[in-house]
Each structure stands twice: as C-alpha cells, then as structure tokens.
Amino acid sequence: MGQVLTIRGVERRFDQTLALQSTDLDVAENDFITILGPSGCGKSTLLRIVAGLDHPTAGEVLLDGRRIDGPGADRGMVFQSYTLFPWLTVRENVCFGLVERGLPRAQQLEIAEAFIAKVGLRGFEHHYPKQLSGGMQQRTAIARALANGPRMLLMDEPFGALDHQTRELMQELLLGIWEAERKTVLFVTHDIDEAVFMASRVVVMSARPGRIKLDRKVELPHPRHYAIKTSPAFTALKSELTECVRAEVLAAAIVPAAAP
Amino acid sequence: MKPLTPVTPGAKVVLGVAFFVVFFAVWSIATFGGFVQKTFLADPLAMLRSGWVLLAEMGFAKDVGMTVFRVVGGFVIAAVIALPLGVAMGAYKPIEAFFEPFVSFARYLPASAFIPLLILWAGIGEAQKLAVIFIGSFFSLVLMISVSVGNTRRDLVEAAYTLGSSDASLVRRVLVPGAAPEIAEILRTVLGWAWTYVIVAELIGASSGIGHMITDSQALLATDQIIFGIIVIGLIGLVSDFAFKWGNRQLFPWAQIGR
Numbered sequence: 432m433g434q435v436l437t438i439r440g441v442e443r444r445f446d447q448t449l450a451l452q453s454t455d456l457d458v459a460e461n462d463f464i465t466i467l468g469p470s471g472c473g474k475s476t477l478l479r480i481v482a483g484l485d486h487p488t489a490g491e492v493l494l495d496g497r498r499i500d501g502p503g504a505d506r507g508m509v510f511q512s513y514t515l516f517p518w519l520t521v522r523e524n525v526c527f528g529l530v531e532r533g534l535p536r537a538q539q540l541e542i543a544e545a546f547i548a549k550v551g552l553r554g555f556e557h558h559y560p561k562q563l564s565g566g567m568q569q570r571t572a573i574a575r576a577l578a579n580g581p582r583m584l585l586m587d588e589p590f591g592a593l594d595h596q597t598r599e600l601m602q603e604l605l606l607g608i609w610e611a612e613r614k615t616v617l618f619v620t621h622d623i624d625e626a627v628f629m630a631s632r633v634v635v636m637s638a639r640p641g642r643i644k645l646d647r648k649v650e651l652p653h654p655r656h657y658a659i660k661t662s663p664a665f666t667a668l669k670s671e672l673t674e675c676v677r678a679e680v681l682a683a684a685i686v687p688a689a690a691p
Numbered sequence: 692m693k694p695l696t697p698v699t700p701g702a703k704v705v706l707g708v709a710f711f712v713v714f715f716a717v718w719s720i721a722t723f724g725g726f727v728q729k730t731f732l733a734d735p736l737a738m739l740r741s742g743w744v745l746l747a748e749m750g751f752a753k754d755v756g757m758t759v760f761r762v763v764g765g766f767v768i769a770a771v772i773a774l775p776l777g778v779a780m781g782a783y784k785p786i787e788a789f790f791e792p793f794v795s796f797a798r799y800l801p802a803s804a805f806i807p808l809l810i811l812w813a814g815i816g817e818a819q820k821l822a823v824i825f826i827g828s829f830f831s832l833v834l835m836i837s838v839s840v841g842n843t844r845r846d847l848v849e850a851a852y853t854l855g856s857s858d859a860s861l862v863r864r865v866l867v868p869g870a871a872p873e874i875a876e877i878l879r880t881v882l883g884w885a886w887t888y889v890i891v892a893e894l895i896g897a898s899s900g901i902g903h904m905i906t907d908s909q910a911l912l913a914t915d916q917i918i919f920g921i922i923v924i925g926l927i928g929l930v931s932d933f934a935f936k937w938g939n940r941q942l943f944p945w946a947q948i949g950r
Contacts (some may be wrong), residue, residue, distance in 0.1 A: 436792075482849075482853055483852075483853075484849050484853070485850065501852075502849070502852035502853050503852075503853075504853070504854060504855030506853060507852040507854070508849075508850070509854060510849070512846050513842075514845060514846045514847055514849070514850035516850075516851075516865065516869070517869075517870045517945055517946075518869065518871070518943070518945050518946075519945075525849070526852035527854050527864075528855050530864075531854060531855040531860060532855060533859075540729060558944075559944075559945045559948055561945065561948040562948055575794055575854065576853075576854075578857065579854060585853075607875055611757075649709060
C-alpha cells in the first residue's frame with residue numbers, strides 16, 4: 432500500500448510555548464487513523480497543519496510526496512463546530528467545492544445527490560443548515576467534504592458537539608462510508624470508544640508539549656457493527672488505551688494548562 | 692408582567708395603536724382644552740385641515756417628491772460607493788489600515804456643518820442637497836459594512852479554503868453572502884439617518900422640499916403646517932423602513948430562521 436501522507440519532524444510553537452514536539456507520522460492508503468490525547472495536547476494543531484490551516488515552526492508535511500504549504504481541496508476537512516454556510520441549502524453546501532472546481536451544473540447536482548443520499552439526507556436538499564439538527568449538519572459537512580473527491584479526509588472531533596446516541600449513529604455511518612469508499616482518514620478525538628471503533632490505527636499523543644506516545648494497529652474485522660464495542664478484543668484494547676491516555680491526562684492536570 | 696415573556700400578535704397591535712390614541716388624546720386635551728395657545732401648538736383638526744390645504748392647493752406633494760428624491764438619490768450614491776469600499780476594507784486588512792483612521796474621523800464630522808461650505812462649492816441646487824446626504828451617510832456606511840464583513844466566522848473561512856476556495860472566491864462566495872443580511876440592515880438604519888439630514892439641508896437655501904415648507908411655515912407661525920410636515924416625514928420613514936424589512940426578509944430567508 433502506498434504512502435499518502437508523511438509528517439516529518441513537525442513542530443509547532445506559539446510564542447514561547449511548545450505545543451507540538453517534533454512529530455513523525457506516516458499515513459498509508461486507506462488508513463483510518465484516530466488521534467487520541469488529552470485536551471491541549473496539540474492533536475488539533477497537528478491536524479490543522481496537515482490541512483494547511485496552520486504552519487509548522489519546523490518540519491514538513493508531504494502529501495503524495497508534495498510539500499503542503501496551504502489549504503486545498505485535496506484534503507477535505509470536517510470541523511467540530513458547525514461550518515455549513517448558513518446562506519446555502521444542503522444541496523448548495525455540498526456543491527460548494529464543485530462550483531470552485533468549475534464543474535458543469537448537471538454534474539455538480541449528480542455528485543451532490545449521490546453524497547446526500549450516502550449520508551441519509553435525501554429529502555433535505557432544500558433545507559437551510561439552521562433547519563437541521565446538529566447530527567444532520569455534520570452529515571452534510573461530511574457529504575460536502577467527500578463530494579470534492581479529496582485525497583484525504585481530515586476530521587477534527589467532528590462528533591464532539593453531538594449527544595451520545597447521535598454520536599454512535601454517526602460513527603457507524605462514517606465507518607460504513609469508509610468501508611465502501613476506502614478513503615484515507617485522519618480523525619482527531621478524545622473519545623476512546625470512538626477512537627477504537629473507527630480506527631485501523633490509533634495514535635495516542637502525550638500531554639503538552641504533544642508528541643506521539645503510542646501507535647497501535649486495530650485488528651478488529653470489518654465491517655464493524657456497534658455490537659463489537661462489547662467484544663473482549665475491543666474491551667482489551669480500550670482498557671490499554673484508557674491507561675495510556677489517563678497517564679497523560681494526569682500529567683496535563685499537574686502542569687498548569689497554558690493558553691491554547 | 693413577566694420579564695421577556697412575548698405578547699400575542701393581537702395584543703401587540705392593540706398596544707401599538709393604543710400609544711397613538713393616547714398621544715392624540717393628550718394633544719387634543721392640551722389644545723382644545725385651551726391649555727396651550729394656538730400660536731405655539733395647533734390642534735389635531737387644524738393640522739389635518741391645513742395638511743389637506745397644503746396637498747390640494749399648495750402643491751405639497753411636489754415638495755414631498757423632491758425630499759424623497761434627495762434622500763434616495765444621495766443615499767444611493769453613498770451606498771454604491773460605500774459597498775465595494777466597505778467590503779474591501781473588511782476583507783483586506785491593509786486597505787482597512789489605510790482608510791479606517793480617516794473614515795472614523797470623517798464619520799464624526801457633522802453633515803449639517805458642511806452646508807455653508809457646500810453652498811459655497813455647489814450652490815443651492817440639487818448637487819448641494821445630495822452632497823449633504825452623501826456626507827451624512829457615506830462614512831458610517833463604509834465603517835459599518837467593513838466591520839460586518841470583517842466579522843465573518845473564521846471557521847467558515849477555513850472550511851471554504853479546505854473546499855478549494857481561492858482568495859477572490861472567498862470574498863465573493865463567503866464574506867459577501869455571509870454579511871449580506873447585516874449589510875441590508877445597515878442600509879436600512881443609515882437610510883433613517885439620511886432623513887434627518889435632508890430636512891436640515893432643506894432648512895437652508897432650498898426652494899422646495901418638506902424642510903423648505905417647514906421654514907416657510909415658521910415665518911407664518913403656522914404650527915399646524917409644521918406638525919403636518921413632521922408627521923409626513925415620520926410616515927414616509929415608517930413606510931420605507933417596513934419596505935426595507937420586508938425586502939430583507941424576501942432576499943435572505945435563511946437569516947430569518949430561528950430568530
């Protein structure tokens with residue numbers, strides 16, 4: 432399997448504070464990597480650097496061997512906050528990137544329709560974001576990112592603002608899409624259940640200044656069903672990661688948290 | 692009464708109308724009851740009668756038309772220039788840094804104080820009237836539009852970039868449409884201010900307009916006509932405000948959801 436993304440010696444300082452220590456990470460084709468860590472550990476910073484929304488103070492990020500120096504349509508992103516454009520309907524939100532690419536209108540609509548169906552929002556094409564629940568807004572955001580046909584999908588705690596039940600449904604939905612589309616995904620979360628359930632690889636980051644502490648393959652079979660969350664293999668991995676993350680949360684609690 | 696509890700639509704209308712009833716009642720008692728001299732304050736009936744005379748015999752409709760033309764004309768000129776400049780300032784910080792200090796300063800220059808200068812420069816014709824409205828509304832428009840564009844949610848900007856937007860299309864497809872409802876509200880507010888400037892402009896060196904009629908009436912101590920003129924201004928303001936609100940609702944249905 433080919434390498435999609437290479438993170439090499441990436442470090443980020445905010446003024447005097449070191450937020451992210453020199454970090455290396457290789458992402459292979461079809462990887463679903465979840466990045467776990469205590470809050471303020473720099474996991475979102477790392478993701479934003481990959482997205483090109485933030486710049487490393489040292490090191491570099493390569494996508495298919497090309498250095499990243501800004502945001503682009505080849506890395507679709509789903510944010511924790513609801514970032515649908517409120518003046519556009521669901522359909523026009525999904526078409527947003529396709530318009531940028533200058534696709535013919537008929538083709539835009541065809542693609543948008545397919546992805547709206549994939550996230551289960553058929554019938555809501557003409558709704559405005561404010562008329563949708565949080566879960567539906569995030570589903571639209573996923574469709575919007577996927578419709579662009581990105582090389583990678585970057586997700587920054589996309590289900591963090593959702594209630595527990597909705598969150599579990601969203602996990603299954605996203606996993607189903609990943610199993611079907613075989614996208615390469617980098618997914619930041621602080622929810623250990625979510626990290627294990629979704630991932631082909633879990634990466635645990637240390638407390639600030641962040642660095643990768645553990646990189647663990649998840650061998651659970653696909654397709655995964657929510658019932659897998661109670662299986663012994665899942666539980667074992669979850670308790671291992673819980674220990675690992677807990678140590679970091681404790682470490683983060685002792686050192687007074689600096690401004691993000 | 693409980694704080695922040697809404698009233699029913701019916702009660703809202705009744706209460707709104709009730710104010711005017713009370714207002715006219717107090718006015719009638721004060722004037723018909725002889726508590727106030729006619730020289731200082733005309734009674735409501737005299738006001739309506741002289742309003743009718745103004746409209747039917749003295750060509751007041753033409754004055755109203757002239758005033759509306761001046762307000763709308765000066766305001767449209769100001770808006771047409773203020774829109775692109777405000778958007779450019781909101782979007783591009785160097786442009787903002789260049790213009791903002793001057794515009795902030797110019798905003799506090801009272802438009803009415805320019806009238807003598809403008810008469811010197813532009814005479815007492817329409818250009819001078821339009822210029823007063825322009826000065827009165829342009830700088831505020833620029834500043835408010837630029838703030839509104841500059842307040843665009845940063846996460847929406849980032850989302851657009853990750854979807855492949857260029858800088859130019861970010862302005863066109865995110866900054867402008869996102870700020871549009873607020874800009875429309877700004878236009879509505881500033882149009883209201885333009886109305887106060889036009890009357891001042893017409894008080895000095897005008898041969899037509901509502902303000903001119905008011906100055907003429909002052910010479911004749913015709914308080915009934917003055918009050919009628921003031922009420923006409925209020926009514927036109929109210930109508931244009933409602934029209935603007937209605938237009939904004941039609942143009943930006945998404946901004947109404949969840950209000």
